[in-house]
Amino acid sequence: MISSQEALEIILANALPFGEERIPFLEATGRILKESIYADRDFPPFNRVMMDGIALAYQRVADGQTQFYIENIQAAGSPQRTLENPHNAIEVMTGAILPEGTDTVIPYEKIELLDGVATLHEGKVTPNQHVHFQGTDRTKNDELIPKNTKITPVEMGLLATVGIKEVLVSKVPKTLVLSTGDELVEVDQIPAQHEIRRSNVYTLMSLLAQVHIKSDEQHLPDNKPLLKKKIKQYLNTYDCILCSGAVSKGKYDFLPEVFDELGVQQHFHKVKQRPGKPFWFGSKGSCSIFAFPGNPVSTFVGALYYFSAWYTKGLGITPKETKAVLTEDVIFKPELTYFLQVKLKSNSGSLEATPIRGNGSGDLANLALADAFLILPANQEKFNKGTLYPLVQYR
Amino acid sequence: MISSQEALEIILANALPFGEERIPFLEATGRILKESIYADRDFPPFNRVMMDGIALAYQRVADGQTQFYIENIQAAGSPQRTLENPHNAIEVMTGAILPEGTDTVIPYEKIELLDGVATLHEGKVTPNQHVHFQGTDRTKNDELIPKNTKITPVEMGLLATVGIKEVLVSKVPKTLVLSTGDELVEVDQIPAQHEIRRSNVYTLMSLLAQVHIKSDEQHLPDNKPLLKKKIKQYLNTYDCILCSGAVSKGKYDFLPEVFDELGVQQHFHKVKQRPGKPFWFGSKGSCSIFAFPGNPVSTFVGALYYFSAWYTKGLGITPKETKAVLTEDVIFKPELTYFLQVKLKSNSGSLEATPIRGNGSGDLANLALADAFLILPANQEKFNKGTLYPLVQYR
Numbered sequence: 001m002i003s004s005q006e007a008l009e010i011i012l013a014n015a016l017p018f019g020e021e022r023i024p025f026l027e028a029t030g031r032i033l034k035e036s037i038y039a040d041r042d043f044p045p046f047n048r049v050m051m052d053g054i055a056l057a058y059q060r061v062a063d064g065q066t067q068f069y070i071e072n073i074q075a076a077g078s079p080q081r082t083l084e085n086p087h088n089a090i091e092v093m094t095g096a097i098l099p100e101g102t103d104t105v106i107p108y109e110k111i112e113l114l115d116g117v118a119t120l121h122e123g124k125v126t127p128n129q130h131v132h133f134q135g136t137d138r139t140k141n142d143e144l145i146p147k148n149t150k151i152t153p154v155e156m157g158l159l160a161t162v163g164i165k166e167v168l169v170s171k172v173p174k175t176l177v178l179s180t181g182d183e184l185v186e187v188d189q190i191p192a193q194h195e196i197r198r199s200n201v202y203t204l205m206s207l208l209a210q211v212h213i214k215s216d217e218q219h220l221p222d223n224k225p226l227l228k229k230k231i232k233q234y235l236n237t238y239d240c241i242l243c244s245g246a247v248s249k250g251k252y253d254f255l256p257e258v259f260d261e262l263g264v265q266q267h268f269h270k271v272k273q274r275p276g277k278p279f280w281f282g283s284k285g286s287c288s289i290f291a292f293p294g295n296p297v298s299t300f301v302g303a304l305y306y307f308s309a310w311y312t313k314g315l316g317i318t319p320k321e322t323k324a325v326l327t328e329d330v331i332f333k334p335e336l337t338y339f340l341q342v343k344l345k346s347n348s349g350s351l352e353a354t355p356i357r358g359n360g361s362g363d364l365a366n367l368a369l370a371d372a373f374l375i376l377p378a379n380q381e382k383f384n385k386g387t388l389y390p391l392v393q394y395r
Numbered sequence: 396m397i398s399s400q401e402a403l404e405i406i407l408a409n410a411l412p413f414g415e416e417r418i419p420f421l422e423a424t425g426r427i428l429k430e431s432i433y434a435d436r437d438f439p440p441f442n443r444v445m446m447d448g449i450a451l452a453y454q455r456v457a458d459g460q461t462q463f464y465i466e467n468i469q470a471a472g473s474p475q476r477t478l479e480n481p482h483n484a485i486e487v488m489t490g491a492i493l494p495e496g497t498d499t500v501i502p503y504e505k506i507e508l509l510d511g512v513a514t515l516h517e518g519k520v521t522p523n524q525h526v527h528f529q530g531t532d533r534t535k536n537d538e539l540i541p542k543n544t545k546i547t548p549v550e551m552g553l554l555a556t557v558g559i560k561e562v563l564v565s566k567v568p569k570t571l572v573l574s575t576g577d578e579l580v581e582v583d584q585i586p587a588q589h590e591i592r593r594s595n596v597y598t599l600m601s602l603l604a605q606v607h608i609k610s611d612e613q614h615l616p617d618n619k620p621l622l623k624k625k626i627k628q629y630l631n632t633y634d635c636i637l638c639s640g641a642v643s644k645g646k647y648d649f650l651p652e653v654f655d656e657l658g659v660q661q662h663f664h665k666v667k668q669r670p671g672k673p674f675w676f677g678s679k680g681s682c683s684i685f686a687f688p689g690n691p692v693s694t695f696v697g698a699l700y701y702f703s704a705w706y707t708k709g710l711g712i713t714p715k716e717t718k719a720v721l722t723e724d725v726i727f728k729p730e731l732t733y734f735l736q737v738k739l740k741s742n743s744g745s746l747e748a749t750p751i752r753g754n755g756s757g758d759l760a761n762l763a764l765a766d767a768f769l770i771l772p773a774n775q776e777k778f779n780k781g782t783l784y785p786l787v788q789y790r
Contacts, residue, residue, distance in 0.1 A: 025582070025597070026597065026600070026601075029601040029604055029605060030605070039760075041586075043758075043759070043760050044591075044757060045586070045588065045591065046588055046589055048757065050755075050756075050757065052643055052644040052645035052646070052648070053644075073646065075577065075617070075646070075647060076576055076577055076578040076617075076645075076647070077576065077577025077578035077579070077589065077590065077617070078577070078589065079587070079588075079589055080588070080589055091646065093645040093646060093647060093648075094643055094645055094689070094690075095576060095578050095591075095640075095689060096578070096589070097588065097589040107644075108644050109644075132754065132755070132757045136754055137753070137754050137757075137758045137759075137760050137761065138760045144760050144763060145763055149763075150790075152601070152789055152790050153598045153599070153601035153602040153605070153695070153789060154598065154695070154759075154762040154763055154789060154790070155763060156594075156597045156598055156600075156601040157594040157595065157597055157598035157601075157691055157695070157759055157762070158594070158759060158760065158762075158763055159582075159597070160582045160592055160593060160594040160596075160597040160598075161591065161592050161594040161759060162592075163582055163583065163584075163585070163592055164582075165582050165583050181471055181472065181490060182470065182471055182472025182473070183471040183472035183490050183491070184472070187420070187555045187558055187559075187560050188558065188560045189558075190558070191436075191440070192474070193440065193441055193474075193475070193492065194441055194472065194473065194474055194475055194491070194492035195472060196439075196440060196490075196556065197555055197556050197557075197558055198555060199551075199552040199553070199555040199556040200552065201555075202420075202421065202551045202552055202554070202555040203548045203549065203551055203552035203555075204548070205421070205551075206424040206547070206548035206551040206552075207548040209424055210424060210425070210548070222470070222471075222472070245490075248447055248489055249447040249448075249502075249503045249504075250447035250471075250488040250489055251447070251468065251470070251486065251488060252470055252471070252488060253447070253488075293489075294489070294490060295489075296552055300548070300549070300552070320741065321741075322741055323741065323743070323744050324744055325744045346715065346716075346717055346718065346746075348718070348783060349718050349719055349720045349745045349746050349783045350744045350745040350746075351741075351744050351745075351746075358532065359527065359531055359532050360445075360527070361445075362439060362443065362445065362527045362532075363438075363532045364438070364532075364549075364552055364553060364556060365434075365438050365532050365533045365539050365553065366532065367549040367552070368539060368540055368544075368549055368550060368553055388743060388744045394547055394548060394549060395545075395547050395549070
């Protein structure tokens, strides 16, 4: 059996770039940019008025002039005006281009306007004040957003500003979520006493939707010939299959043999961790298969930790590692990486993790009380209050 | 002029619940639950086998019996079998109902199976081991998810388990994003020297999409009669309008007078903050209007801070307050709340905020270098390295 760290390394070694596609920029929030975005013009593209008021030549103010005849108006969106008489001023609006012949803006708050003449209030005027000069933020052809940036609302504004209507982003893998197990019935059915409703597929689909993957889902009974026939098709259709169930030692846990018979390369089966030990990972061609044990906490933590790492690498980004401080001593003796359910709290700028113990891998309800899994290493038995550990967070 | 804190209080006082709607549960990720979800059965609903192996009566092991004839198989998804002879055992699969007459599971790893007889390995057997007994996680009718919970993949799994195909969630406000300003051209146009492309609307739409609001957008020129005519319609159509531009002192900043003439109640105009001082907020009937100044950083921080607070309250949830530690001394003298752009870094479990100074409210490009705004209070001039301040985060 391999360690959780080895499992992660094998999975990452099997994560290849998903390729690229050009999509309408309005659909790009949350996607990963696959081209650098450059300034198409200077930022700002012209000497831009920053306050509503008047524009004049600073030298006149320095020379002691306090009254200025308003000879014109420069609105935002109008072509540049020219100050005809250097002793005059032009009324200017925020966002307008600064008129030719002027270099300084005096806001309305600092002048008296009467009969077309502006009288300056007393007080200091700074040359070039309230003008955002062309190119002071960025110069034409400067890189504004590097490749492999996750697109947030800020990047959306920048894409719009430079006129990128369609943007090159990472593709996402075509993904199938597959449940097995004859004890499962559909959400709208009433289960018999020995049955339960399907839930892992919906947890996984929701997790995938959060990272912009619209997945398909299927359910297959514990029937080996049928599993083999269907999975053969899926391997040709999908880039990724997330399975839940049928990977342990049970008489009807057919998946590992089915994968083997279909020529899927097994990279590992079983990981020294709790929960989720019977996790199976393999690939065939461009299809990667994560087969998680069917207990809900096992499937969930497996997808959260291993699938997310694989996905992130395929997108071409490096995830931020988050750590939290354990608020209680924890004893865990088995030589397994322990994914401990915790509730998170931000306290004085530091993230605190309090264990929320449930009844193990089958206890779905307990997940609703927690926010994350703290990752406690296998080579230790006692985990001290006040120590930092990495975590995978879902809330 | 009111303080940022007063502005926030007025906005929150004007945030009413958005109402409720029932939607397919598969579309509910990220939405706010408006009903409590209860267990429809015990969790687990039956004594559930947790390991693949054999089930037997513990008393036989206590009595020293080490060999058990396998009289049947209990698969997951099959109705409950009964152990006919109490000296025998039944093969059981993970997820199966525990057979009648048995109380303990011995996993395959701890037995030798030969010719239909299981011989136990030496070692301790604990009564009731590897059985997840009915009702040990939750009892029928227990609350599983309280009302006003944000639905994550975990809640999706629980909704599926209890058979909720349609779920009651908070409605989201029907929202319009409205830009004004004659200097603006569309994303696919080439701007003249004095023009720029529309970007704030796309930033806002992206921000709204992240919180599950599919907004509409419009652009209106600096034409008062047209503004009045169109906004009159919008007031009857939308629950919320986010405007960018036309709220300052400029000659074409028509919005405040248009709102006044349309009977919109102004709650405030101008807030002691930087950036975003000329922010205007009002309401008419069930429509709330956030009119932000048009500079991109002003609009963005206004929506992130004020709109988000209003939205969160309307949904019925309390946002988590996050704070970060300032990593450098900052001097800011004006008596204004200062929204300082910062880059965040998690360091030893604590969140650190490093200022990323740009060229003010017009500097959209600088936002791409930062992750958040640290909120520095107005009644202070010096902000010391190592101090904690609240923040609004966008990345």
